[in-house]
Structure formats: structure tokens, C-alpha cells
Amino acid sequence: MSKVHVSTIINDDTVEFLCESEQTLLDVLRDDLRLTGSKEGCASGDCGACSVIMDGRLVCACLLLAAEAEGSTIETIEGMANGSDLHPLQQQFLDHAALQCGVCTPGFLIAAKALLDRNPDPTETEVRYWLAGNLCRCTGYDKIVRAVLDTAAETRN
Amino acid sequence: MAIVTKRVSDEREAEEQNFNWVGTRAVRPDGVDKVTGRAKFGADLHLPNMLVGKMLRSPHAHARILSIDISSAEKLPGVKAIVTREDFSDLASEFVPAGEMMVNYRDITRNVMAREKVLYEGHALAAVAAVNAIVAREALALIQVDYEVLPHVLDVVEAMKPEAVLIQEDLLTDGADPPADKPSNIAKRVEFGHGDIETGFAKADVIVEREFNTRPVHQGYIEPHACVASVSEDGQAELWCSTQGHYVVRGHCARILGMDVAKLRVTASEIGGGFGGKTVVYLEPVALALSRKACQPVKMVMTREEVFKASGPASGANMRVKIGATRDGRITAGEAILHYQAGAFQGSPVPPGAQCAFAPYDLEHVRAVGFDVLVNRPKVAAYRAPGAPISEYAVESVVDEVAKKLNIDPIEFRLKNASREGTKASHGPKFGPIGLVETLEAAQAHDHYQSPLQPGQGRGVASGYWFNIGGQSSVTLNTSEDGTVALVVGTPDIGGSRASLGMMVAEELGVELDKVRPMIGDTSSLGYNFLTGGSRTTFATGKVAVDAARDLVSQLRERAAKIWDVPVGDILWHNGEALQKNGRGGPTETLSFRDLAESMGKTGGPLVGQASENVQGAAPSFGTHVVDVDVDRETGRVEILRYTVVQDAGKAIHPSYVEGQYQGGAVQGIGWALNEEYIYDSEGRLENAGFLDYRMPVCSDVPMIDTVIVEVPNPAHPYGVKGVGETPIVPPLAAISNAVANALGIRFSELPMSPPRVLAAIAAASSSK
Ligand code: FES
Ligand code: FES
Numbered sequence: 001m002s003k004v005h006v007s008t009i010i011n012d013d014t015v016e017f018l019c020e021s022e023q024t025l026l027d028v029l030r031d032d033l034r035l036t037g038s039k040e041g042c043a044s045g046d047c048g049a050c051s052v053i054m055d056g057r058l059v060c061a062c063l064l065l066a067a068e069a070e071g072s073t074i075e076t077i078e079g080m081a082n083g084s085d086l087h088p089l090q091q092q093f094l095d096h097a098a099l100q101c102g103v104c105t106p107g108f109l110i111a112a113k114a115l116l117d118r119n120p121d122p123t124e125t126e127v128r129y130w131l132a133g134n135l136c137r138c139t140g141y142d143k144i145v146r147a148v149l150d151t152a153a154e155t156r157n
Numbered sequence: 158m159a160i161v162t163k164r165v166s167d168e169r170e171a172e173e174q175n176f177n178w179v180g181t182r183a184v185r186p187d188g189v190d191k192v193t194g195r196a197k198f199g200a201d202l203h204l205p206n207m208l209v210g211k212m213l214r215s216p217h218a219h220a221r222i223l224s225i226d227i228s229s230a231e232k233l234p235g236v237k238a239i240v241t242r243e244d245f246s247d248l249a250s251e252f253v254p255a256g257e258m259m260v261n262y263r264d265i266t267r268n269v270m271a272r273e274k275v276l277y278e279g280h281a282l283a284a285v286a287a288v289n290a291i292v293a294r295e296a297l298a299l300i301q302v303d304y305e306v307l308p309h310v311l312d313v314v315e316a317m318k319p320e321a322v323l324i325q326e327d328l329l330t331d332g333a334d335p336p337a338d339k340p341s342n343i344a345k346r347v348e349f350g351h352g353d354i355e356t357g358f359a360k361a362d363v364i365v366e367r368e369f370n371t372r373p374v375h376q377g378y379i380e381p382h383a384c385v386a387s388v389s390e391d392g393q394a395e396l397w398c399s400t401q402g403h404y405v406v407r408g409h410c411a412r413i414l415g416m417d418v419a420k421l422r423v424t425a426s427e428i429g430g431g432f433g434g435k436t437v438v439y440l441e442p443v444a445l446a447l448s449r450k451a452c453q454p455v456k457m458v459m460t461r462e463e464v465f466k467a468s469g470p471a472s473g474a475n476m477r478v479k480i481g482a483t484r485d486g487r488i489t490a491g492e493a494i495l496h497y498q499a500g501a502f503q504g505s506p507v508p509p510g511a512q513c514a515f516a517p518y519d520l521e522h523v524r525a526v527g528f529d530v531l532v533n534r535p536k537v538a539a540y541r542a543p544g545a546p547i548s549e550y551a552v553e554s555v556v557d558e559v560a561k562k563l564n565i566d567p568i569e570f571r572l573k574n575a576s577r578e579g580t581k582a583s584h585g586p587k588f589g590p591i592g593l594v595e596t597l598e599a600a601q602a603h604d605h606y607q608s609p610l611q612p613g614q615g616r617g618v619a620s621g622y623w624f625n626i627g628g629q630s631s632v633t634l635n636t637s638e639d640g641t642v643a644l645v646v647g648t649p650d651i652g653g654s655r656a657s658l659g660m661m662v663a664e665e666l667g668v669e670l671d672k673v674r675p676m677i678g679d680t681s682s683l684g685y686n687f688l689t690g691g692s693r694t695t696f697a698t699g700k701v702a703v704d705a706a707r708d709l710v711s712q713l714r715e716r717a718a719k720i721w722d723v724p725v726g727d728i729l730w731h732n733g734e735a736l737q738k739n740g741r742g743g744p745t746e747t748l749s750f751r752d753l754a755e756s757m758g759k760t761g762g763p764l765v766g767q768a769s770e771n772v773q774g775a776a777p778s779f780g781t782h783v784v785d786v787d788v789d790r791e792t793g794r795v796e797i798l799r800y801t802v803v804q805d806a807g808k809a810i811h812p813s814y815v816e817g818q819y820q821g822g823a824v825q826g827i828g829w830a831l832n833e834e835y836i837y838d839s840e841g842r843l844e845n846a847g848f849l850d851y852r853m854p855v856c857s858d859v860p861m862i863d864t865v866i867v868e869v870p871n872p873a874h875p876y877g878v879k880g881v882g883e884t885p886i887v888p889p890l891a892a893i894s895n896a897v898a899n900a901l902g903i904r905f906s907e908l909p910m911s912p913p914r915v916l917a918a919i920a921a922a923s924s925s926k
Binding site: 020022030031034035036037038039040041042043044046047049076077078080081086090093094095096097099100101102103104105106109125127128129131132133134135136137138139140141142143144145146 | 182184185187188189191192193194195196197198200201203291376377378379380381427428429430431432458460461651652653811813814816817818820821822823824825847848849853854855856857858859861862
């Protein structure tokens with residue numbers, strides 16, 4: 001079977017790739033484009049480690065076929081910092097020690113960014129429910145939630 | 158002296174103790190890589206010419222392998238190598254340590270690749286390396302296996318019955334009294350304790366005896382097992398993998414594959430969680446065998462389903478616990494009989510389970526007996542304080558019930574019976590400076606414990622214990638010519654240890670933290686290092702890192718003495734500078750670390766600080782947890798309203814990461830108590846091998862987790878460190894069960910207290926009224 005040609009914008013760069021029709025967006029990001037910052041924890045949409053923002057929406061890259069990305073704009077963890085300036089969420093995660101092993105961190109950062117992009121003033125409960133699609137086995141979530149709430153407060157000021 | 162510190166201002170405290178770094182909340186050195194996606198985990202390495210390896214796994218819980226035919230799979234274009242049992246030689250029975258558990262090479266090689274039989278659903282029995290994943294999966298489907306399906310047994314009590322199907326036909330119970338003469342599924346019997354429990358029970362005014370059942374739970378690390386192996390034509394090999402101990406992996410793989418250990422260089426990737434589950438090998442020897450055959454690099458990554466079905470869960474168990482006490486609240490005797498599932502091969506953590514069961518109590522008469530029992534489930538692996546959460550759940554539940562019967566506050570009751578410095582532990586040793594009483598007192602004084610509850614809510618308390626270990630570590634400090642330092646350690650960093658190790662070294666050298674760059678060396682770059690496990694890294698590798706720094710400082714003083722031509726005894730090292738004692742030489746005469754590093758070529762050559770030790774003196778950590786719950790009587794859902802962890806850290810080098818261990822362990826315990834379990838069908842197949850149906854706590858399931866760090870220093874560590882990583886998962890199971898009992902008036906003796914079980918219990922209680 002012939003491969004599918006896909007044109008996208010990933011982290012502000014025009015990216016074209018060829019993929020098998022059965023490849024997921026996560027497979028292509030990780031294995032072909034070598035953007036390994038997005039992680040595969042389950043491949044079934046249950047852990048959020050593969051979270052990316054596609055056309056402004058938070059999605060699990062493991063649940064999308066790569067071919068579905070045609071014409072879309074994608075943000076991954078690799079595009080979150082602005083040059084040498086970390087995104088405020090990235091800095092707050094560091095300051096709060098909101099990561100232990102760090103494998104869930106890219107997914108949490110992307111998901112938290114999607115939240116703050118649409119709701120700059122979330123309550124703790126809103127943060128907890130929004131992030132309920134991201135699993136972290138190390139931290140117990142406490143410091144992650146605090147990092148997100150503090151980022152929101154800092155950005156509002 | 159015991160210091161009970163509630164962390165308010167670390168900066169102030171650090172100042173009081175004159176530490177620049179120890180006790181502060183510095184940003185971890187590997188942090189930026191991890192928030193930018195740059196950090197490379199097990200599955201993130203790509204090598205040129207790399208193949209993809211996939212495993213064929215048993216669909217049966219128990220079956221004899223009659224034949225494996227790989228001929229059509231081999232012919233599929235793009236398939237480069239296939240391995241089966243034929244490619245692995247058999248190994249004799251020999252036990253070696255893996256973290257706090259023991260493993261047997263005869264069993265490891267059979268677990269990695271089935272030989273005579275498959276012993277659980279998911280047991281590996283062939284592997285393919287192919288040009289891509291699609292071809293590899295096609296090839297797996299072409300492998301023909303003939304099985305003779307055998308009856309299976311999953312339940313620990315069933316497996317112990319004389320008529321049970323034998324999982325290993327020649328297994329005689331070790332430690333049986335009288336000695337076993339017939340094979341059974343009971344691999345081992347252990348017993349710990351002292352005194353005479355009958356005498357003790359005779360003195361009791363109340364006795365409570367209960368039976369408990371718990372289910373296997375998985376460590377649940379978010380990163381699946383992953384590795385890349387590359388073996389060259391001359392037999393030299395490289396392995397990249399996600400592991401808690403790359404030296405241990407190296408030893409296991411070399412043994413399984415018959416290689417010289419030094420020919421195999423193992424590099425530990427960043428590790429996406431382990432919790433004990435990444436102390437053993439699964440994919441690594443297979444990927445090496447495939448690469449050896451194909452002469453190309455091979456990458457293998459488990460799917461989440463494979464992680465659940467084929468990597469180690471923690472034991473499920475059946476237990477009986479009996480405790481007697483006098484009217485005034487003194488425990489007179491305690492007894493625990495523990496039956497732990499080992500999975501398909503022996504080696505459940507029932508010995509540590511039995512040793513820890515009564516550790517928080519100072520008892521005259523105590524006995525804990527454990528049985529290690531084979532069942533047709535994946536071989537268990539260590540999971541954070543392996544064995545202890547299970548046995549201490551049972552004991553702490555009964556302790557709570559006894560306290561209630563005696564109408565004594567549960568913390569007060571524990572204080573009356575608590576182990577202290579000098580107590581002879583039920584498993585033998587005399588405790589040194591332990592902090593159990595301090596955690597109980599801090600929990601009692603905590604605002605949480607004093608706060609009122611609403612009607613229908615319940616509060617629970619439990620304490621927990623874990624030994625902690627020391628062991629072998631080797632550390633090197635390589636000085637650069639500008640006075641900056643590479644700190645190379647051989648224990649993978651699973652939760653911030655590069656930060657704590659770097660802080661201790663910067664403290665010793667008297668330099669800025671960012672002048673020390675901590676990194677994890679591969680197995681060829683340092684002497685032997687035991688794995689990251691047993692809460693040993695900040696303690697043991699930390700002590701060795703401090704000793705390496707002191708070694709470097711003594712060399713720096715020697716160089717300064719040489720330059721100034723004075724005896725080395727006249728040189729002090731202070732704040733990163735050499736100076737002369739007694740004011741000789743005047744204030745301008747200091748030599749900075751940078752000065753000495755720049756001139757090292759002229760004063761004796763490279764400056765390398767080194768230390769390699771088998772560190773002794775690990776001190777146990779005790780903790781006490783307080784939890785409030787509410788139970789939804791309609792749905793059976795238990796809601797955690799408030800949670801507080803109080804635990805002794807000895808000394809918190811980096812308080813944020815200590816708190817993180819407390820919080821993460823507590824939430825894993827919440828999952829164990831309330832939702833997590835392996836569910837099998839009647840054929841012995843796992844029904845919930847995914848995160849949707851194996852329900853780990855998510856962000857919206859839990860509240861903030863309060864922490865109190867108690868510091869009762871460990872005299873065997875230069876800064877007083879005790880391991881902290883494992884104890885936090887011990888108390889939650891009982892604390893939550895005790896809270897549910899107080900909320901509902903129903904005491905559960907089975908985990909998890911999932912909504913269906915809670916609803917059934919509520920229905921049963923109301924119908925019996
Ligand atoms: S890998 Fe996509 S949700 Fe888990
Ligand atoms: S930090 Fe390890 S899974 Fe979140």
C-alpha cells in the first residue's frame with residue numbers, strides 16, 4: 001500500500017511527512033520526526049503522556065491517525081519554550097518540584113497549557129478535573145496542581 | 158537529639174545549620190531537560206539500522222509447550238531474527254539479590270523465555286526482530302505453537318491445597334517443619350518473632366483475630382519497559398534501557414547469555430518510574446539475543462497490556478492476624494500468618510512482609526509466619542517496601558480494632574506500645590535512633606487530627622515501617638580545568654537524586670551548586686553499583702558521594718600545601734578555598750578551587766575525587782498517616798477528604814523531593830486501598846490489562862496531601878539521611894480502611910474497597926440489622 005503524504009505545521013515549522021495509513025500521529029512524531037518529547041504510556045487514550053495541542057484542541061496523539069493531521073497546526077512539548085525562555089508553566093514545574101521521574105511531565109505541561117489558554121483563572125477543582133486525563137504515578141499530583149495554580153496566578157498579575 | 162521540624166522556612170533553617178545547599182529547595186539539575194521533552198527515556202533512543210523486536214506471549218494461564226514452529230515466520234520478508242527457548246541455555250538454581258528481593262537464575266531464564274511450560278497468560282515464548290513493527294507483528298502471527306493446556310490455579314489458598322495442580326512439579330517447601338517430602342506450590346516457609354505467644358495471649362483482656370485478603374496490584378510506572386540492544390560481530394555489546402540498576406541488568410544479561418560481564422556496557426536511560434518493578438530483566442536479554450543473531454541494533458518496548466500481563470505486580474495475599482491487649486492498653490501478644498502469592502516462580506516478598514508486620518510495636522511475645530506460594534500469575538516484583546504494606550495493613554487494622562474495643566484513642570494506643578530506640582524488633586535487631594514516637598506525637602498535635610469531622614465522615618490512622626538498605630556504590634568527581642566538577646554516580650535517578658547528591662557534594666566542596674554537574678555513568682565508567690532501590694540512593698550513594706568530595710578536598714589541600722610549601726596540616730578548606738591556618742600567609746593568600754584546578758597539571762596531574770564502598774548503617778524510617786473519608790452510600794465510592802503524612806526522614810536533603818516521596822507513596826496507597834486489583838476470567842486471563850479498567854488514582858480522585866517531615870538523624874550518614882521512598886506506601890491501606898470503618902461502622906477485611914465491594918458491604922450490613 002502506498003504511503004500517505006501529510007502537510008502540517010508543527011511548533012511553527014512547516015513539516016511534511018509520508019506515513020502508513022495505520023500509523024498514529026504519536027508514532028510519526030516519535031519514530032519518524034524524532035520528536036520523542038511526547039511519550040507513549042498506554043496507546044489507548046488513558047494516560048495523557050502523548051498529549052499535544054492540535055488546532056487549539058488538547059488531543060491524545062496516540063488516538064489520532066497521522067493521516068488525520070493533514071493541514072493541521074500542532075504544538076508539542078518541544079515547542080513550548082520560547083527560545084531560551086521557559087514557558088511559565090515549565091518554570092513553575094521546576095520551582096515546585098512537580099516532577100519526579102518526569103515521564104508524565106510533557107503531557108501534563110501540554111494539558112495544563114491547553115487549560116490556561118482557555119481558562120486563565122481555574123479553581124483547584126477545575127485544574128484537577130481538567131488534568132484527570134493525565135496519569136502521574138510518582139507525585140500524587142499535589143505539586144503539579146500547585147504549579148498550575150501558581151502559574152495561573154502569576155500570569156494574571 | 159530528636160528534632161521534629163515542621164517545614165515552614167527552609168532557608169531560615171539552612172542558615173541556622175550553616176548549610177549552603179543541604180536542606181534547600183534547589184532546582185534539580187536534570188529539570189530543564191524534563192520540562193522541555195529533551196530527556197531521553199527508554200523508548201526514545203534511535204540507532205542507525207535499528208530493528209524492532211516484538212514478543213510472542215502465551216494466551217494460556219498454564220500449558221505445556223509441545224512445539225514451537227518458526228519456519229514460516231522466518232521466511233517473511235523483513236524478518237531478521239527469531240529467538241525461542243532454543244536460544245537460551247538452561248541455568249542452575251542460584252539465588253541473587255534484586256533490590257530487597259531475591260531472584261533465582263533458573264527462574265529468571267524461564268521467565269524471560271518459557272522452556273517446558275508457559276506458567277501465566279503473557280509468559281514470553283518467542284521474539285522476532287524485523288525491519289519495522291508492522292512486519293514484526295505479522296511474523297508473530299505466523300509462529301505456530303502447540304500447547305497441551307493444563308488446569309491452572311490463581312488463588313493463594315487454593316494453590317496451597319494438597320490436590321492443587323502443581324506449577325513446578327519438583328518444588329519442595331523450603332523451611333517446612335517437618336521437612337517437606339512431597340512437592341507442592343508452597344516454595345518457602347519463614348518465621349520470625351520472640352517470646353511465647355500463648356503466654357502473651359493468656360495475659361490479654363481482649364483478643365481480636367481477623368482474616369484478610371488483598372489482590373495483586375501493579376507498580377503502574379507510566380513508562381513501559383523499553384530497551385535498545387546492539388551486539389557487534391565480535392561479541393561486544395551495548396545496552397540502553399530503562400532500569401533501576403544498570404549494573405544489575407548487566408550481570409543478569411551476561412549470565413543469561415553466557416557473555417563476559419565487561420563485554421556488555423549498559424547505559425541507564427532516564428527512567429519513567431519503577432517503584433521496584435524495574436529491578437529485574439524482561440526484554441533486555443531477549444533484545445540482546447535478537448541483536449546477536451541479526452547483527453543489528455534491536456529496540457523492544459512493551460505495550461501497556463504487556464506491562465500488566467508480564468511484568469511484576471505486587472503479591473496478593475491471604476492473612477490471619479491475632480492481637481491481645483490488657484485493659485490499660487498494653488499489647489501482650491501478636492501473631493500473623495501470611496500467605497503471599499509469588500506468581501509463577503518463587504520469591505514473593507513474604508519474608509520482609511513477616512519481618513515488618515509488627516515492627517512498629519515493642520512486644521514481648523510476637524510471631525509472624527510467612528508462606529511463599531506459587532500461582533499461575535506473572536512473577537511478582539518488588540513494589541515499594543515490598544511485602545510490608547500488605548502485612549502491616551492487616552496488623553494496623555487489628556490494632557485499630559483493639560484500640561476501639563478498649564476505648565483508647567488510636568494514636569494514644571500506638572504510643573503506649575510503640576517501638577523506640579533500644580526496642581528489640583520482632584525480626585531480631587535492636588532499633589537505633591528511630592522516629593516512630595516523634596511521628597505519632599506530630600500526627601497527634603497536627604491540626605488535621607484536632608479538626609472536627611462532619612456526620613458520616615470517618616478518620617483513620619495507621620503507622621508503617623520499612624528497613625531501608627545501604628549497599629555498594631561507587632562515585633567519581635572529575636575536576637575540570639576551570640574548577641567545575643562532573644559528579645558521576647551509578648545509581649539511576651528515579652525521583653530527583655541528582656539534585657540531592659549534587660547538593661551534598663556542593664556543600665562539601667563549598668562551591669555553587671551549578672558548578673557541580675551530576676550525571677549517571679554507564680557500567681564501564683565506575684566501579685560496581687547496586688541498584689536504586691531499598692530507599693538507598695540518597696543514603697548510600699549520598700554517603701559515598703560525600704566521601705568522594707572529602708577525598709577531593711584532601712587532594713586540593715595537598716596541592717595548596719605544595720604551592721605554598723607548607724605542611725598539609727596547615728591548610729584549611731573553607732567555602733571553596735584553601736587557606737592557611739593561624740593567619741599565616743595573610744588574607745590575600747587563598748587559593749580558590751579554580752586556581753587549584755587551573756594549575757593541576759603542574760602540581761601533580763588530574764584532580765579526581767573517588768570513593769567506593771559497601772555502605773552499612775541504613776536506618777529504618779517510620780511514618781504515621783491520618784486520613785479523613787466520606788463514603789457515598791449510593792455509589793459506594795470512598796472519597797478522600799483530607800490526608801496527612803508524617804514521616805521521619807533523618808535529614809531531608811531536598812525537602813521538596815522528600816515531600817514528593819511522601820505524597821506519591823500515599824496516593825499509590827490510596828489506589829491500592831480503594832480501586833486497584835488484577836481481575837481474571839475463569840480461564841486465568843487478565844481482564845483489566847489497561848489504564849481504563851485498572852483504575853489508578855487520577856488528579857480528581859485525591860486532595861492535596863499534607864506532609865510533616867520529622868528529622869531524627871541517622872548517625873551513619875554525614876548529614877543524617879534515612880531512606881524515605883518506601884515507607885510512605887505502607888500506612889495508607891490500613892489508615893483508609895480504619896477511616897472507612899469509622900465512617901460506616903463496617904470493617905473491611907478485603908482490598909480494594911472498590912465501589913461494588915463497599916455497596917455489597919453496606920447492603921449486607923443493613924440486611925443483617
Ligand atoms: S499514550 Fe496516549 S493516552 Fe496514553
Ligand atoms: S513524575 Fe513520574 S509519572 Fe509523573
